[in-house]
Amino acid sequence: MTSARDTVLGRVRDALALAPTPATAVPRGYRTGRTLPDGERLALFTDRLVDYKAEVHPCTADRTAQVVAGVLRDHGARRIGVPAGLDPRWLDAYDGEVRPDTADIPARQLDALDAVVTASAAGCAETGTIFLDGSSGQGRRALSLVPDLHLCVVDLSAVAAGVPEAVARLVPERPTTLISGPSATSDIELERVEGVHGPRRLVVVIRTDR
């Protein structure tokens, strides 16, 4: 008996033989390879993030620890989760409980955390998007998903102008999450509600001199 695989592939070949169409080249006349000066990128990125109800804190790299601690204090986060590879200096000024993540910690325990602090792989200014790719400072996907507050540290140098420039920074094989603002739904009479299943609050700390 023919396998489903062979049958489906055979049908595809038959279909193409019955309705042949000429080979199509892909015109890529849309904007690519865009660059913007730091100031404009920061302004655009911030504007988009704020539009999405994210909280934004630009700072210099040497102020990271103060800003991170300040945000966590303001939000009353006493117990936070961090990826095992997070730069420990970022938490120097934080006096709450820090729980480094491991793959075997069940989701239910993540649910008991007040916040999570991660780094990021890239950003996109035009859309206000943060990219996480699971490398050591960002941790596994569950960690940045289950706690209610996500504090993400982004280097301005990793924020690209547009989507093509940002996608070019990704490593396809890595599990990647694109985040634009906190979780949201508009399913009830199209009224936007922030925070359904993902983090209800997103704070982005942008380090402007890195």
Add this chain to the structure above:
Amino acid sequence: MSTFLGMPARPPRSPYGTGNLRGDEPFPRAAHQELGNAQLRRNLGRATTTIRAKRLNATGELPDWEALREAGSAIKTDALNRLPELLEQLERKVTEHGGTVHWARDGAEANEIVTRLVRATGSGEVIKVKSMATQEIGLNEHLEAAGITPYETDLAELIVQLAHDRPSHILVPAIHRNRDEIRQIFLDRIPGVDPELDNVPAHLAAAARAYLREKFMTAKVAVSGANFGVAETGTLAVVESEGNGRMCLTLPETLITVMGIEKVLPRYRDLEVFLQLLPRSSTGERMNPYTSLWTGVTPGDGPQDFHLVLLDNGRTAALADTVGRAALNCIRCSACLNVCPVYERTGGHAYGSTYPGPIGAVLTPQLAGMDAAADDPNSSLPYASSLCGACFDACPVKIDIPSLLVELRHQHTEQTGTTAEKLAMKAAAAVMKRPTLYAGAQKAAGLGRALAGRDGTISRLPPPFGGWSDSRDTAAPPRQTFRAWYASAEGRATLRAAADEHDRGPDEHTPDQGEGGMRRRDGEHAPGQGEGGTE
């Protein structure tokens, strides 16, 4: 290989009577019922107007929007052209990264594969990400029959599921429900819900969050669809807003993804196009809150058992049609629904299929056929359109939906031989050939005024024109026929004035005048009435 060289066979449609690609009654009848629902029309009208405005903002913001549409259209066309090679590449890449690929000839086979995979985990329940493909094949019903409980986790899908209802829109499936109805559904159906729950959307969303969080924490198996599958890398993409997708794709041990074979993209880079086209066309946002991209299995992160089910279910039949295959370019953004005047009034249920609106009217007959029975509801779908062209303008991948609808009408007429419209045209031709009959018919048409309501429209015509009036109101014929008007003193005077004007000089033959001339000719049928046409 299943085929003989040089003798391609026409691939089969989705088997009749399976899945959710066919309603119980023809569009005009279903639409008539929905038209009586003022609540539905109000909800829909508000929703489509809002999304439409947001979408225009979001697309207008990009100076290269048209270039993105060009690219998106070409990428999809190119992908369909190279489908065999791309599917094999996707399979190879997913397998290399620790996933397992399954092939399903139709919905029934896909349902069986998913059920078998769930059973193998020992779990009696699955959590689900909103997915058109699993809707299409009726996976939930199949799982339930097999003793497995599916939990929809998208808020709108949850509302629909709890209410034992059907989705009415691709993007916002519960748009036909208002907050009071949703509150009542939650009070009735969510175990342990706070009886004091009010109708504030934020509170309703919080109730759903509390209910589903427990499921996310405990579920062992998730089922999702996919917006894109990248052949080059084996990467799959799910685009969403609420985070329920991330929960399902990340927390369970086993993930089963059902993907239509037309969702394949050649290169990873192609995502740069669709990540701009999809959110802006769909919700009118610059970017949707969450997009998940994963490639097979990643040790220590996410499900360690990943299955990809590649679904045909009539897609190859659509592919074999030179005209119809363009419908497979669809990325399910729902922009065409929100601009469609027919959809806006009837809502999604009238289409009877998982795919409503303009694209549904094309895709549904393509996938499932419209020939199995004389009163096949799918046969009526190509007529569920005014052919105004708004859907073509809105479509991010430039699918010429109006032309596809016309082609399907043609195919339908060819198949059935006789239709009400064909009959009507035959009758009209016969009458026009004989002047006395024609004059008589015009007198008879005057009777139309007696049939018409106060607003001057007729909502139901006698046979054989019933098919026409089932889906649209007809303007009552003018009080006077052209012949009667021509013969009258008023008519003669008007014509003389027009002729004099014409004689006054050729310099007035501007394009505007030309149009005026056209108008006058139009007006022949309704002199002194000012308005004529029915559509």
